[in-house]
Structures are given as C-alpha cells and as structure tokens.
Amino acid sequence: xxxxxxxxxxxxxxxxxxxxxxxxxxxxxxxxxxxxxxxxxxxxxxxxxxxxxxxxxxxxxxxxxxxxxxxxxxxxxxxxxxxxxxxxxxxxxxxxxxxxxxxxxxxxxxxxxxxxxxxxxxxxxxxxxxxxxxxxxxxxxxxxxxxxxxxxxxxxxxxxxxxxxxxxxxxxxxxxxxxxxxxxxxxxxxxxxxxxxxxxxxxxxxxxxxxxxxxxxxxx
Amino acid sequence: xxxxxxxxxxxxxxxxxxxxxxxxxxxxxxxxxxxxxxxxxxxxxxxxxxxxxxxxxxxxxxxxxxxxxxxxxxxxxxxxxxxxxxxxxxxxxxxxxxxxxxxxxxxxxxxxxxxxxxxxxxxxxxxxxxxxxxxxxxxxxxxxxxxxxxxxxxxxxxxxxxxxxxxxxxxxxxxxxxxxxxxxxxxxxxxxxxxxxxxxxxxxxxxxxxxxxxxxxxxxxxxxxxxxxxxxxxxxxxxxxxxxxxxxxxxxxxxxxxxxxxxxxxxxxxxxxxxxxxxxx
Amino acid sequence: xxxxxxxxxxxxxxxxxxxxxxxxxxxxxxxxxxxxxxxxxxxxxxxxxxxxxxxxxxxxxxxxxxxxxxxxxxxxxxxxxxxxxxxxxxxxxxxxxxxxxxxxxxxxxxxxxxxxxxxxxxxxxxxxxxxxxxxxxxxxxxxxxxxxxxxxxxxxxxxxxxxxxxxxxxxxxxxxxxxxxxxxxxxxxxxxxxxxxxxxxxxxxxxxxxxxxxxxxxxxxxxxxxxxxxxxxxxxxxxxxxxxxxxxxxxxxxxxxxxxxxxxxxxxxxxxxxxxxxxxxxxxxxxxxxxxxxxxxxxxxxxxxxxxxxxxxxxxxxxxxxxxxxxxxxxxxxxxxxxxxxxxxxxxxxxxxxxxxxxxxxxxxxxxxxxxxxxxxxxxxxxxxxxxxxxxxxxxxxxxxxxxxxxxxxxxxxxxxxxxxxxxxxxxx
Numbered sequence: 049x050x051x052x053x054x055x056x057x058x059x060x061x062x063x064x065x066x067x068x069x070x071x072x073x074x075x076x077x078x079x080x081x082x083x084x085x086x087x088x089x090x091x092x093x094x095x096x097x098x099x100x101x102x103x104x105x106x107x108x109x110x111x112x113x114x115x116x117x118x119x120x121x122x123x124x125x126x127x128x129x130x131x132x133x134x135x136x137x138x139x140x141x142x143x144x145x146x147x148x149x150x151x152x153x154x155x156x157x158x159x160x161x162x163x164x165x166x167x168x169x170x171x172x173x174x175x176x177x178x179x180x181x182x183x184x185x186x187x188x189x190x191x192x193x194x195x196x197x198x199x200x201x202x203x204x205x206x207x208x209x210x211x212x213x214x215x216x217x218x219x220x221x222x223x224x225x226x227x228x229x230x231x232x233x234x235x236x237x238x239x240x241x242x243x244x245x246x247x248x249x250x251x252x253x254x255x256x257x258x259x260x261x262x263x264x265x266x267x268x
Numbered sequence: 269x270x271x272x273x274x275x276x277x278x279x280x281x282x283x284x285x286x287x288x289x290x291x292x293x294x295x296x297x298x299x300x301x302x303x304x305x306x307x308x309x310x311x312x313x314x315x316x317x318x319x320x321x322x323x324x325x326x327x328x329x330x331x332x333x334x335x336x337x338x339x340x341x342x343x344x345x346x347x348x349x350x351x352x353x354x355x356x357x358x359x360x361x362x363x364x365x366x367x368x369x370x371x372x373x374x375x376x377x378x379x380x381x382x383x384x385x386x387x388x389x390x391x392x393x394x395x396x397x398x399x400x401x402x403x404x405x406x407x408x409x410x411x412x413x414x415x416x417x418x419x420x421x422x423x424x425x426x427x428x429x430x431x432x433x434x435x436x437x438x439x440x441x442x443x444x445x446x447x448x449x450x451x452x453x454x455x456x457x458x459x460x461x462x463x464x465x466x467x468x469x470x471x472x473x474x475x476x477x478x479x480x481x482x483x484x485x486x487x488x489x490x491x492x493x494x495x496x497x498x499x500x501x502x503x504x505x506x507x508x509x510x511x512x513x514x515x516x517x518x519x520x521x522x523x524x525x526x527x528x529x530x531x532x533x534x535x536x537x538x539x540x541x542x543x544x545x546x547x548x549x
Numbered sequence: 550x551x552x553x554x555x556x557x558x559x560x561x562x563x564x565x566x567x568x569x570x571x572x573x574x575x576x577x578x579x580x581x582x583x584x585x586x587x588x589x590x591x592x593x594x595x596x597x598x599x600x601x602x603x604x605x606x607x608x609x610x611x612x613x614x615x616x617x618x619x620x621x622x623x624x625x626x627x628x629x630x631x632x633x634x635x636x637x638x639x640x641x642x643x644x645x646x647x648x649x650x651x652x653x654x655x656x657x658x659x660x661x662x663x664x665x666x667x668x669x670x671x672x673x674x675x676x677x678x679x680x681x682x683x684x685x686x687x688x689x690x691x692x693x694x695x696x697x698x699x700x701x702x703x704x705x706x707x708x709x710x711x712x713x714x715x716x717x718x719x720x721x722x723x724x725x726x727x728x729x730x731x732x733x734x735x736x737x738x739x740x741x742x743x744x745x746x747x748x749x750x751x752x753x754x755x756x757x758x759x760x761x762x763x764x765x766x767x768x769x770x771x772x773x774x775x776x777x778x779x780x781x782x783x784x785x786x787x788x789x790x791x792x793x794x795x796x797x798x799x800x801x802x803x804x805x806x807x808x809x810x811x812x813x814x815x816x817x818x819x820x821x822x823x824x825x826x827x828x829x830x831x832x833x834x835x836x837x838x839x840x841x842x843x844x845x846x847x848x849x850x851x852x853x854x855x856x857x858x859x860x861x862x863x864x865x866x867x868x869x870x871x872x873x874x875x876x877x878x879x880x881x882x883x884x885x886x887x888x889x890x891x892x893x894x895x896x897x898x899x900x901x902x903x904x905x906x907x908x909x910x911x912x913x914x915x916x917x918x919x920x921x922x923x924x925x926x927x928x929x930x931x932x933x934x935x936x937x938x939x940x941x942x943x944x945x946x947x948x949x950x951x952x953x954x955x956x957x958x959x960x961x962x963x964x965x966x967x968x969x970x971x972x973x974x975x976x977x978x
Contacts, residue, residue: 058854064846066837070689071601072636078837080846083590085833087688089634095551111641113632115594116609116684118642124372125379132511136492151634153686155605155833156590199852211387216511223514227494231387232503235524239861242517248852259845266842297892305891311884324894481891517860521868529871533888537878541886548883 060200060248065167065259067175073151075176079168081200083158086165088172092148105140106148112165113153130165133216133226137170139179148178159203160188162214162228167252174260183219185252186226187245188212191237199248213241217249219256270294283489290477297326297483302526304468304481307534309426309541311434319435319459323427325481327417329361332427334435335408338449341401349396349404353381355411355424362416362484380508381411381424384497388465388505391432395460398440403449405437418484421495421508425467430538434545435459463499466534467506468527470494475513480526494520496527500535552638555764563765567753573761574600579802581757584810586704586817590832592731593709597701600759601691606701607684608709612721615671615678623670624680625660627652629698635687651698654784655685658699658740658773662781665706666735672714677721679711681734692760695771699742704814707736708821740781741810742773743803751789756802770796772803776811 061082070076073089093106100107110131112123119127134150150172152165163186170184190201190209198205206212211231218225224242233241272292276284289296299305305326314320317333324330341348355377359365370378385391396405409431411424436456440449471482471490482490492512497505504524509515563573570578582600589596593608615622629651631639639645659665670679683705685698710731713724746758746766755762763769768789773782780800785791824831837844878888 059849059851062834062847062849064834064837064844066841066844068843070603070634071691072689073634076634078833080834080837083832083834087634089688091633091637094637111633113630113634113686115607115686116682117628121375121379121382124375128372128376129510132492134511136512136514149633149637151632153605153632153634153688156594158590213507218514221514221516223516224509224520225514226511227507227509227520229387229504229507230383232389232499232505234503235521236861236865238504238507238524239517239521239864240858242520243857243860244852244854247854247857251850251852255845255847258847262845263842299891303891304889306887306889306893308885308887308894310886326892327894329894517864518867521864525868525871529875533875533878536875537886537888540878540880541884544880544883544886 058197058199058244060251061202063167063252063255065171065255067171067259067263073172073176075172075174075178077168077171077175078155079164079171081160081164081167082202083156084160084164085155086161086168087153087155088165088168089151089153090148090172090176090178091151092176092178093143093146094148096145096147100147101145104144106138106143106146108135108138108140108148108150110134110169111149111151113151115154115157126162126165129162129216129226129228130169133166133184134169134173136225137180137182137184137218138173139181142179157203159201159206160186160214162186163188163200163216166216166226171256171259174256181220183253183256184216184225185219185249185256186214186216187248187252188214189241189244191231191233191241195237197237197241197244199244211237213238213245215242215245217245219249219253222246222249271298282485286473286486286489290473290479295479295486299481301478302480304530305483307426307537309430309537311430311541311545317431318437319431319433321427321430321434323423323430325419325423325426326483327415328413328419328423329415330411330413330420330423330427332409332411332424332431334431335410336405336435336437337408338398338403338440338451339406341397341404345393346401347397348393349398349406350393351382351385351391351396351407351409353385353409353411353428354378355381355413355420357413357416357420361413364416364484376510377421377424380421380495380506381409381428383508384425384465384467384506385428388463388497388499390429390461390463390465391459392462398449399442403440403442407432407435416484418482418487419469422467422469422481425465425497426534426538429461429464429466429534430541432459433461433538433542463501463505464531464535464538465497465499465505466527466531467495467497468523468530470496470523470526472513472515478519478522494523496523498524498527498531500531502528552636555761559761560765563761564748567748567755567762572755572759574759576757578754579756581806581809582759584700584813586700586814587833587836588708588817588821588831590834593705595701595705595708596833596836597697597704599691599693599697599700599757601689602693602697602760603687603689604694604697604701605686605688606698606705607686608705609682609684610709610711611680611682612672612677612714612723613680615675620675621671621678622667623678625665625667626680626682627655627659627685627702628683629655629685630687632686632688635690639687639690647694650786651695654695654742654771654773654782655683655698655702657782657784658742659683659702659706662738662740662773662775664703664736664738664740664775664781666737669735670711672721673716673719681706681709681711690760692763693744693757695742696744696757699740699773700810700814703736703739703741704817706734707739707814707818709734738775738777738779739811739814740773740775741807742771742782743806745770745772745799745802747787747789747791751791751795754795754799756806770799772800774800774803774807776808778804778807 064080067077075090078087110127112127166186190198191211211233213229216226272288275288278285308324310322313322314333318336319334322331357365357374359367439452439455471479472492494509585598587596595606631648633639713729715722746755747768768787771784878886880886
C-alpha cells in the first residue's frame with residue numbers, strides 16, 4: 049500500500065505558452081505540453097443572444113474544435129468540464145446580460161489533452177483581461193499497471209495506464225475544482241494523485257506568474 | 269432534526285429559503301444533509317425489451333430498456349462486443365428541456381454513463397463476442413428520464429445496472445454448413461455482471477456545505493456538483509466533478525465514504541429485487 | 550455574436566486610399582502579405598500564416614468502400630471549418646454562405662483539377678479504397694481566407710503519408726508506421742488559388758485583400774493555377790463585369806504569384822524533411838517564437854514528491870469509519886423493491902405524508918402494494934383493468950365508480966383497511 053511512485057515519472061513535460069497570438073479574438077493563447085498543443089481564443093464581453101441571456105451574469109460558452117471531423121459527445125462532455133471550471137473562477141456577475149465565448153482548438157493530441165485545454169483556457173482568459181477570482185490549471189495523472197503514478201502522461205502512457213485522472217486546481221487554496229476520471233482505482237490512489245496534482249499545480253502557477261512578468265516587463 | 273422556526277419565502281428568495289434550512293442541518297423536504305430520498309426499483313417493466321428497469325429516486329423517475337442485436341465485430345476489436353448507452357432527457361420530464369436534438373446535459377450524461385460502463389467493467393465486452401472477428405452482440409441501453417427532479421445520474425446508473433442484471437440473451441449457434449447464425453429463443457442466459465457500480469451525487473451549497481442526492485431546485489442553486497461511483501470492492505470507478513467551486517481532498521473523502529455505503533445499500537436492493545423475481549417464477 | 554460593422558468614415562477612407570494607390574499596411578497593389586508555412590508533429594498537418602490570417606489543415610485517411618460508379622478510385626473529401634475562433638461572425642455548426650463558397654472553391658481547385666492520383670488510393674477494387682479527408686480550420690480571419698486555405702490544403706496533402714497496406718488473400722492488413730514506412734500521396738501538380746479584389750466597378754484591383762479591404766470591395770476574382778501556368782479554376786463573385794483584358798492581366802499576375810508560392814512550399818517541405826531526418830523535434834511546439842515577450846517556455850520539470858503519500862494517508866485514515874450495516878430493502882412484491890426513508894415519490898402519495906402515525910402509513914403502503922399486486926394478477930388474468938401504478942388508486946375510485954368485483958377480490962384483512970384509508974382520503978378532499 050505504501051509504494052511510493054517512482055520519481056522518474058513524476059515530471060511535467062516541457063511546457064510553453066504564447067499569448068495574444070491571434071489578432072481577431074479579444075484574448076488568445078496557445079499552450080503546449082510536450083507535443084500536446086491547444087490554441088484558445090476568447091471573445092467578449094459582447095452582445096448576447098436573447099435566448100441565452102442571463103439577467104444577473106454573463107453567459108459563457110465553450111466550444112471545443114477537434115482536429116478531424118465535427119465535435120462529438122466526448123467533446124461536449126469536455127466542454128462542460130471546462131465551462132463549469134471557468135464559470136467558477138470568472139466573476140461573471142460583473143458583466144450581466146453579455147456573452148463570453150471561449151473556443152479551444154486542438155492542434156495536436158499527445159496525451160493530457162483535457163489539462164492542456166484548461167491551461168490554454170486560463171491563459172486566454174488572462175490575456176482577454178477578464179476579471180477572475182482565482183486562476184486554475186489542469187493536471188493529468190495516470191496510474192500504470194504497477195500502481196505507479198505518472199504525471200502529464202503522453203498518449204502512449206495513457207493507453208497503457210490502468211486509470212487516468214484529470215484535476216483542475218485553483219490558485220488560492222490548491223483545492224480540486226474539476227475532476228474527471230477513467231478506469232478504476234482505490235481511494236488511496238486517488239488521494240495520492242490529488243496530492244501530486246496539487247504539487248504539480250504550483251509549478252504551473254509559477255509558470256503563469258513568470259510569463260505574465262515577462263510580458264509586462266517592458267511596460268514598467 | 270429541528271426545522272428552522274423562520275424561513276424565507278421560497279419563490280422570492282429560493283437561495284435564502286434553502287439556507288435557512290441548511291443552517292439547522294436539515295433540508296426543505298425534511299431530509300438530513302446526507303440522506304437519500306426513498307429509492308424504488310422495479311425490474312422487467314418493459315416486456316418487449318431484453319432487459320429493463322424503472323427507478324424512482326424521490327420524484328426523479330428513470331426507465332432503462334436494453335435491446336440486444338447481433339452485429340459484425342469491428343476491425344479494431346475483433347474479440348469484443350460493444351455497449352451503446354444513450355441518455356434521453358425529453359421535454360416531458362422537465363420544462364427545462366426543449367424538443368429537438370439532445371442538449372448538452374443529455375450528451376454529457378450519455379458520455380458519463382459510457383465512461384462508467386468502461387471504467388467499472390460492469391460487463392466484460394469479451395462476453396458479448398459470439399465468434400471472434402465475425403459476430404457479436406451489441407447492447408443498446410436506452411435510458412429515458414420520465415420525471416426530472418435532480419440527481420438523474422444516480423438514477424441512470426441504478427436503472428442501467430438493474431436492467432443489465434435483468435437482461436437475458438438467447439443462445440446463438442453458428443450453423444457450420446450455411447455459416448449463418450441461428451438464434452435459439454428457448455434457451456436464454458443472463459448476462460454475467462462483473463461489478464456493481466453505484467453512484468452517489470452531491471451538491472455544494474455556499475462553497476462549503478455538502479448535501480447528498482439533490483433535488484432539481486437544489487441543483488440549480490448549488491455552486492458545484494459531483495458524482496462518485498464506487499463498486500463492491502470499494503474501488504472508485506469515477507469521480508466526476510465537472511467544475512464549480514473547489515473542494516479539498518478531505519471533503520472528497522467524505523463523499524467517497526457516503527458513496528461506499530450507498531453502493532452497499534443499492535446492491536442489496538438490486539440483488540433482492542432480482543432474487544424476488546427468480547423465486548416468484 | 551455579430552461582427553462589428555464598418556463605419557462610413559472608415560469605408561470612405563479605405564476607398565480614398567485605394568484610389569491613391571495606397572494600402573493600409575503599406576503594401577503595393579500586387580504585393581502578397583508575408584507567408585509562413587509550418588508543420589505539425591503528425592504527417593499531414595500544416596499551418597499557414599498569411600499576414601495575420603492563420604489557418605490549419607489536417608489530412609487524415611480511412612479505408613472505406615468506394616463509390617459505385619468509380620470502383621477503383623479513392624475518395625477525396627474536403628471540409629473547410631469556419632471556426633468561431635477566427636471571427637465572431639462565424640457560428641458553430643451552421644453552414645454559412647462563405648463556408649459553402651470556400652468548400653466549393655477548394656473542391657474545384659484540388660479535386661476537379663485531378664491533381665491527386667486517386668487511382669493509386671485503391672486497395673481492393675470495388676471493395677476497399679482510401680478516403681483522404683482534408684480538414685481546414687480557420688484560426689484567425691484577416692482577409693483572403695481562400696488563398697490561405699488552398700496553400701494549407703495542398704501543402705498538407707504533399708506532407709501527408711498514408712500507412713502501407715498488405716493484401717493476403719482477401720484480408721487487408723494496415724501496417725503501423727513502425728512496421729513499414731508510410732507512403733506519400735502521388736500528386737501531379739499543385740494548384741494554388743490567387744485572389745484579386747476589385748473596387749469602384751472594377752477600376753482598381755488589389756492582390757491578397759485584407760479583411761478591411763474585403764469589406765469595401767465590389768467583386769472578387771479567384772484564379773487557381775499551377776506552376777505550369779495551367780488554369781485549374783476561375784471564379785468571379787460579387788457581380789462585377791470584367792473585361793477580357795482584366796482577366797488576362799489577373800491570370801498573368803497569378804502565374805507569377807503561383808510560381809513564387811510553389812517555391813516557398815517546396816522549400817518548407819524540404820526543410821521539414823531534413824529536420825525529421827535529423828531526428829530533431831518538430832511540430833507546433835518548435836515553431837513557437839522564443840524571442841517574443843508574450844511567449845515563454847519551461848523545460849521538463851520534476852514534481853516534488855515529499856510528503857505526498859503521507860498526506861494521502863492522513864486523509865484516508867481521518868475519514869469516518871463506514872457503518873457496518875446498511876438498511877435492508879423492502880420488497881413488497883416480486884420485481885419491486887424500495888430502500889430509504891427519505892421523501893417518497895409524490896405521484897399521488899402526497900396525502901400519506903400528512904399522516905401522523907408512521908406505522909399506519911407504512912401499513913397502508915404495504916396494503917397498497919399488495920393491492921397493486923393483486924391488480925397486477927387481475928390484469929394478467931382478465932386483462933380488463935389497466936391500472937398498474939400504485940398511485941392511481943384514488944382516481945380509480947373516481948373514474949370508475951362502478952367496479953363491483955374489485956373489492957371482493959382483495960383479501961379480507963386488507964380490504965377493510967383499504968376502504969378505511971380511501972374513505973379517509975375522500976373526507977379530506
């Protein structure tokens with residue numbers, strides 16, 4: 049029960065981000081984790097369709113565009129996860145009766161796609177300058193056949209894994225905002241993965257901070 | 269349980285109305301925070317289906333029908349059959365759903381059920397294969413909500429599990445001369461259920477209060493929802509929290525404990541109901 | 550979401566500038582914006598930047614049955630996706646006029662020009678052929694989408710490799726890239742579309758219009774041509790009349806532009822081939838500009854694992870012990886069971902909840918269940934009574950007041966109680 053995960057696998061692949069790379073959206077970002085890359089664009093706050101109007105807050109729409117073909121049921125469920133996470137961190141009540149649209153385009157899927165969606169979404173929301181109560185990041189953990197934890201798995205590692213979990217962690221208290229799992233696992237494994245994700249989230253938040261610092265370094 | 273002496277008007281201030289109950293550790297329908305509504309299960313409700321079950325969790329009513337069909341195996345998985353779940357939330361179950369193609373909630377629920385089937389291995393798809401690379405069973409699990417009063421995911425999983433346990437498949441022999449399948453309707457066999465996944469759904473009120481088995485009103489007022497699915501061995505099959513306010517690991521642990529008890533409760537119910545039919549025959 | 554409209558001042562300004570042979574971004578009339586071609590990690594994935602316009606093309610393949618009238622030809626499928634990311638005016642899942650136009654033009658440009666050898670895509674005649682699918686996603690719309698789409702699509706097709714197949718008897722095996730090297734498509738020529746926009750009834754002409762210019766133009770001429778100066782398609786839209794000389798002039802300009810672009814594509818393909826051969830990493834991650842201050846990269850980092858398992862242990866152990874027993878379910882009739890004391894289904898049960906004596910309530914329910922059971926039996930025997938649900942009891946009394954044979958059929962002890970219960974209800978009403 050007490051086997052400690054091999055440290056070699058508990059790494060985050062190299063990751064990178066570019067903000068404001070598209071001219072049309074109000075905020076845009078591309079996020080890269082290893083070979084997995086996602087591009088995000090945000091429009092808003094803007095005029096909202098009457099049918100989607102909410103009287104006390106902004107309506108957030110999230111669209112996930114797969115690389116090949118049209119969005120399927122799987123994308124719908126990922127959209128739901130990303131949307132509800134963003135809704136919890138955005139201060140939507142500051143823009144009542146308006147619309148926000150977040151579009152996520154898959155550029156390459158090499159594992160940990162959902163966490164990459166979350167990271168790209170957060171960076172794009174930051175770039176759009178939308179008011180948020182906290183930042184969030186996504187971390188994917190896989191448990192392989194020997195019970196070892198692998199963070200930020202590649203597509204091949206995901207395929208071999210026994211269980212796969214993706215968490216969204218908030219920046220203020222490092223709690224779990226979103227959780228989506230596949231495969232079966234024990235309670236202890238879950239808690240371990242949550243703890244690992246919380247540790248990994250610190251690295252990503254530090255990266256957010258560094259990239260924002262770099263970005264505004266010249267305007268000071 | 270002591271209900272509060274003063275409550276806010278329900279229609280004007282729904283959130284305050286519920287808060288005044290939660291302050292006293294009870295809920296507007298008289299339940300405790302961690303109490304489920306009465307769960308009623310009826311199996312074999314649809315005589316034309318190969319397996320079916322009707323589940324009521326309080327007012328939420330869900331019916332599941334299973335249709336088995338013979339089909340060719342796919343190229344990628346020659347030794348496996350497959351299961352196609354579909355959750356339908358028609359306008360008849362609640363005014364929040366519109367007619368037309370399935371909405372986001374219905375699609376997300378279908379995907380969730382498909383994930384639970386795959387993660388829990390309730391049925392091993394190898395069992396559905398009749399001849400490797402040629403013929404297999406496909407199980408269409410159509411789950412329809414008849415009355416929506418919150419916590420539809422839990423009801424769906426119970427309905428699915430009971431319906432699968434109720435399903436009987438006829439024996440299929442492949443005629444060696446004509447190489448066409450022959451179905452022997454006389455000889456029917458139950459499916460082999462490997463695991464018994466059962467879900468428990470929770471709502472978070474005001475970022476901290478956890479309540480179990482929310483009604484639709486509670487769902488719409490809550491700040492986060494989550495569903496925990498466990499099997500009889502205490503393994504987790506799914507921890508599905510699509511977003512909302514954040515929770516620490518300790519709170520999640522509470523949910524898991526409650527879900528484990530719920531699993532035992534429901535498995536007992538399902539087994540007893542299935543047995544009652546067997547003994548009655 | 551609607552697009553922001555262009556105001557009259559802007560419109561006049563733009564037209565005035567064009568009259569004076571000036572463009573917003575300082576280009577000359579016949580200048581293209583800067584074209585940048587990059588490739589993704591997979592084969593057949595290509596990004597094209599045309600100024601600020603950005604598109605991505607991805608080619609994929611699948612084994613399918615061929616069309617009946619062409620049993621030994623592969624199938625080409627094009628899909629131009631106007632993603633809402635590119636412009637707020639684009640809507641998800643709706644076929645707009647523009648998307649139909651782009652799709653049609655791309656099909657003409659690449660399928661009808663027979664630039665790809667579809668016969669080489671046949672695996673088993675009449676049974677299995679490759680379907681090559683080209684998905685083009687718009688990422689940023691800053692005018693002249695068509696040219697960017699056509700460059701991206703043809704470059705992606707040139708870059709794409711399909712898996713090798715082997716045929717033994719009637720079995721087709723698809724080899725993975727590790728087993729056998731994937732095969733490139735055979736492409737005869739590369740048609741590229743060049744767009745010309747016309748202003749003031751065709752008096753002024755601009756190559757590669759940007760989004761602002763597209764909004765004030767009167768007409769558009771798209772010429773698809775290959776480097777051998779063969780025209781593959783000409784399409785004029787916007788309803789302007791063009792003179793023969795104008796079209797000739799455009800085709801001459803197009804031939805120059807096409808040869809430039811073809812060279813650029815070939816160079817990009819070669820560079821990518823070299824990079825892949827050298828074993829270096831390639832893909833979107835590598836094409837990210839490092840020098841920009843909006844971009845940042847971080848190397849592979851290890852996650853500290855100190856006290857992770859301790860923390861997990863602590864939480865698991867702190868959790869409450871599970872109760873040893875769980876409530877036993879009630880099974881009133883075979884096939885029906887109930888568990889839990891929480892609120893019941895209110896389908897006609899609401900009056901029971903008012904009952905003060907819980908014992909009586911329980912009993913009554915059992916009675917009802919029993920009654921239901923007998924009803925069920927009744928149904929299966931006679932088939933005249935249609936009431937199955939336990940909740941309809943009252944209504945049965947109201948709807949069918951004369952049912953003499955109902956009460957006697959119940960067993961003595963329960964019928965008494967039932968009559969009492971229902972009479973109580975009626976008095977309440």
